[in-house]
Amino acid sequence: MRAGKCVTWGSPHQLELGNMPDPEPGEGQVEITVKACGVNFADLLLISGRYQVRPDLPFVPGMEVAGRITRLGQGVDSFRVGDKVAAYVKYGGYADKVVAPAAQVIRIAESIPASEAAAFPLSYGSAELALERAGVSAGDIVVIGGAAGAVGSACIELAKQRDASVVACVSDSAKEKIARDCGADFFVSSRSRHLSDEIQQQAPDGVDVIIDPVGGGFFEESLRVLRYGGRVVVLGFASGKIPSLRLNQLLVKHQSALGSSFGLTCAKNPQVIADKWPRLAGMLEAGQIRPRVSHTRPFTDLPAALQMLKDRKVAGRIVLT
Numbered sequence: 315m316r317a318g319k320c321v322t323w324g325s326p327h328q329l330e331l332g333n334m335p336d337p338e339p340g341e342g343q344v345e346i347t348v349k350a351c352g353v354n355f356a357d358l359l360l361i362s363g364r365y366q367v368r369p370d371l372p373f374v375p376g377m378e379v380a381g382r383i384t385r386l387g388q389g390v391d392s393f394r395v396g397d398k399v400a401a402y403v404k405y406g407g408y409a410d411k412v413v414a415p416a417a418q419v420i421r422i423a424e425s426i427p428a429s430e431a432a433a434f435p436l437s438y439g440s441a442e443l444a445l446e447r448a449g450v451s452a453g454d455i456v457v458i459g460g461a462a463g464a465v466g467s468a469c470i471e472l473a474k475q476r477d478a479s480v481v482a483c484v485s486d487s488a489k490e491k492i493a494r495d496c497g498a499d500f501f502v503s504s505r506s507r508h509l510s511d512e513i514q515q516q517a518p519d520g521v522d523v524i525i526d527p528v529g530g531g532f533f534e535e536s537l538r539v540l541r542y543g544g545r546v547v548v549l550g551f552a553s554g555k556i557p558s559l560r561l562n563q564l565l566v567k568h569q570s571a572l573g574s575s576f577g578l579t580c581a582k583n584p585q586v587i588a589d590k591w592p593r594l595a596g597m598l599e600a601g602q603i604r605p606r607v608s609h610t611r612p613f614t615d616l617p618a619a620l621q622m623l624k625d626r627k628v629a630g631r632i633v634l635t
């Protein structure tokens with residue numbers, strides 16, 4: 315099968331496109347013939363060797379796939395060959411075939427294009443987990459960093475489903491358009507030198523929740539406008555900067571800081587994800603949520619697609635087919 319291989323830690327252009335043997339589905343796993351693979355920021359971290367896990371080299375990155383099941387491993391009775399599915403895999407997605415634990419696979423309605431299905435399981439799973447961690451409910455004001463990105467845009471849609479108000483932090487007008495399309499109510503610029511003032515203008519009494527996949531200045535600035543009892547959920551550090559938190563702030567404002575990890579939850583507590591995905595897949599089928607796929611590229615464009623993400627040039631999602 316064709317695959318995009320990481321043979322040395324580094325940048326997207328060091329990936330090698332080539333052939334390798336098909337994977338074998340083990341016990342409890344299924345083989346998926348991949349129709350589309352979502353391009354994720356975490357793949358950049360993975361191939362640079364800066365992710366929380368470091369697979370042995372060489373390996374095939376790619377975490378979010380859609381396709382059809384072509385083989386079942388021993389003991390799998392929840393799927394059939396031919397089922398249309400999406401899956402979260404730790405890696406292996408940028409290939410013609412991938413194997414995934416059945417618990418990380420979700421059936422997808424025939425009406426959903428493969429490109430949208432491939433931008434669904436990790437992004438919406440992570441977003442739902444983060445909003446649940448923060449206990450987002452009707453009337454909350456939620457500020458979302460990297461709001462036109464994979465996790466950010468999913469967070470907007472799912473926060474709106476919970477009847478929250480959303481302040482979307484984005485860097486340009488194309489990204490603002492994506493955030494608006496997802497349902498965000500207010501917009502602030504991540505390039506602003508006075509981000510906390512901008513947020514405060516939209517939310518004079520402060521915000522209830524911060525969803526942060528960016529870190530750095532976004533974390534520091536948005537924390538200033540987190541109100542009494544507010545919650546901040548840390549998802550990642552797309553800015554490359556891991557901020558520090560002075561604990562006295564939590565005390566004096568009765569606030570909570572929480573981490574949320576979709577990948578680790580899949581590994582440690584797969585039932586949490588198994589309980590969420592069917593409802594999210596139902597919302598996808600009903601058109602209540604929709605991954606904003608702005609670029610669909612052939613599989614061979616893998617290095618260029620990852621580079622676009624690295625350069626912050628993707629407003630919405632980029633998917634390889």
Ligand SMILES: NC(=O)c1ccc[n+]([C@@H]2O[C@H](COP(=O)([O-])OP(=O)(O)OC[C@H]3O[C@@H](n4cnc5c(N)ncnc54)[C@H](OP(=O)(O)O)[C@@H]3O)[C@@H](O)[C@H]2O)c1
Nearest residue numbers: 355440460463464465484485504527550551552553575576
């Ligand atoms: N904890 C979890 O469960 C979980 C799950 C999935 C992903 N993540 C993490 O969340 C982060 C975002 O992932 P994603 O897939 O949403 O990424 P993405 O689609 O690339 O979106 C990230 C956003 O961050 C913003 N950003 C700010 N500074 C940046 C910089 N220096 N370089 C690149 N982007 C920058 C960009 O928005 P603007 O240009 O508009 O500012 C961009 O749209 C990553 O660190 C990823 O590992 C965590």
